[in-house]
Amino acid sequence: MRLLYTLAWWLALPLVLARLWLRGRQEPGYRQHWGERLGFYGRQPASATNTIWLHAVSVGETRAAEPLIDALLAAWPACRIVLTHMTPTGRATGKSLFAKHGARLVQSYLPYDTGAMPARFIRHFAPRICILMETEVWPNLIHQCNRYKVPVVLANARLSQRSLGKAQRLGKLIADAARGITLVAAQTQDDADRVRHLGVQDVVVTGSIKFDVVVPEAALATGAALRSAIGQRPVLLCASTREGEEQLILDAYIRASLPANALLLIVPRHPQRFDEVEKLIAAQGLAVQRRSGLAQDAAVAAGTQVLLGDSMGEMFAYYAACDCAFVGGSLLPLGGQNLIEPAALGKPVLIGPHTFNFALVTEQAIAAGGAALVADADALMAQASALLQDPAQLASMGQKALAFAAQHRGATPRTIAAIQPLLR
Numbered sequence: 001m002r003l004l005y006t007l008a009w010w011l012a013l014p015l016v017l018a019r020l021w022l023r024g025r026q027e028p029g030y031r032q033h034w035g036e037r038l039g040f041y042g043r044q045p046a047s048a049t050n051t052i053w054l055h056a057v058s059v060g061e062t063r064a065a066e067p068l069i070d071a072l073l074a075a076w077p078a079c080r081i082v083l084t085h086m087t088p089t090g091r092a093t094g095k096s097l098f099a100k101h102g103a104r105l106v107q108s109y110l111p112y113d114t115g116a117m118p119a120r121f122i123r124h125f126a127p128r129i130c131i132l133m134e135t136e137v138w139p140n141l142i143h144q145c146n147r148y149k150v151p152v153v154l155a156n157a158r159l160s161q162r163s164l165g166k167a168q169r170l171g172k173l174i175a176d177a178a179r180g181i182t183l184v185a186a187q188t189q190d191d192a193d194r195v196r197h198l199g200v201q202d203v204v205v206t207g208s209i210k211f212d213v214v215v216p217e218a219a220l221a222t223g224a225a226l227r228s229a230i231g232q233r234p235v236l237l238c239a240s241t242r243e244g245e246e247q248l249i250l251d252a253y254i255r256a257s258l259p260a261n262a263l264l265l266i267v268p269r270h271p272q273r274f275d276e277v278e279k280l281i282a283a284q285g286l287a288v289q290r291r292s293g294l295a296q297d298a299a300v301a302a303g304t305q306v307l308l309g310d311s312m313g314e315m316f317a318y319y320a321a322c323d324c325a326f327v328g329g330s331l332l333p334l335g336g337q338n339l340i341e342p343a344a345l346g347k348p349v350l351i352g353p354h355t356f357n358f359a360l361v362t363e364q365a366i367a368a369g370g371a372a373l374v375a376d377a378d379a380l381m382a383q384a385s386a387l388l389q390d391p392a393q394l395a396s397m398g399q400k401a402l403a404f405a406a407q408h409r410g411a412t413p414r415t416i417a418a419i420q421p422l423l424r
Contacts, residue, residue: 029088223320
């Protein structure tokens with residue numbers, strides 16, 4: 001089965017590279033570092049006693065990995081981390097977050113899963129361990145790690161029932177890959193049970209590392225500056241919105257009875273959609289301003305109805321600047337996004353009905369009183385309007401969100417304890 005998978009990769013490679021080039025028209029980063037994606041790395045890197053390989057696909061996984069990377073470097077002072085990504089935005093986020101570690105952290109793109117390419121990566125960097133964040137299972141990568149005796153850890157792992165069904169339909173390919181994973185550190189007991197169904201032997205429940213992310217002081221300062229530019233207007237943030245959701249939100253916003261001076265702040269999840277979303281807003285006849293167009297110390301115009309968050313690496317700042325936050329990917333059946341960041345900043349969280357990627361944490365946040373489920377975009381606007389006009393309820397819900405986030409911290413040291421025997 002894996003041989004057919006490998007053959008499919010090689011046959012698809014010209015199309016994959018063509019798609020990469022086309023995506024580079026909107027995101028130039030996709031046209032850079034192609035050698036890394038193909039498993040070519042130039043001269044050998046400087047030697048290190050321990051090289052820890054950690055893979056974080058894109059922005060979300062890279063941010064989630066921050067406390068784990070900091071803890072790994074602190075626990076093993078002689079180690080170096082090779083941090084791999086699949087997207088330019090993930091790589092840019094890693095560069096920003098981990099510049100503080102200097103030469104102890106090296107970045108690269110993950111090689112395509114052809115078999116030969118991951119093997120070249122392993123020979124080049126000689127990692128002592130491979131840590132995959134969240135849901136990444138690459139059959140050839142895991143096979144090559146087993147071949148070169150590199151333990152594979154799936155950290156902060158989550159697996160929805162839907163994803164389990166998809167994996168099981170792939171049969172022996174995923175079953176063999178799962179058996180090649182040395183250790184899984186799962187977010188919840190349900191995640192752990194589903195991972196065991198795939199055939200992984202060693203599974204521990206550590207909780208979600210995302211609760212351990214420390215909000216950077218610089219992000220808080222940027223958020224305070226943005227809030228100052230907005231002024232005293234109540235702010236509803238719609239964060240990490242996906243294609244199709246912005247139209248629903250804008251239609252509901254026009255119908256809603258929000259406070260007259262309320263500002264709608266929309267931050268699309270994917271940067272290549274910034275221009276598209278601006279056109280959607282303008283087509284509704286709404287006055288729109290872009291975050292990137294705000295000069296330093298300039299105020300958001302009083303007549304602006306929608307502020308488009310079109311900057312990278314400022315999600316914490318956007319959360320800090322708002323009064324109430326809706327977390328996108330949940331109005332449509334896309335599985336939702338991480339609601340821990342707004343909760344950690346003490347912001348009331350609203351979330352749509354489609355949260356299968358974050359089911360338990362969503363249920364827990366709602367039960368704690370720090371989040372509320374909304375059935376659709378109209379319900380979102382109605383709930384936001386009620387909160388923005390009730391300061392006491394807004395503050396109470398924010399405090400409960402903060403307490404919920406604080407209660408669930410501690411996954412990072414538990415993950416380090418689980419990994420430790422593999423790095424002796």
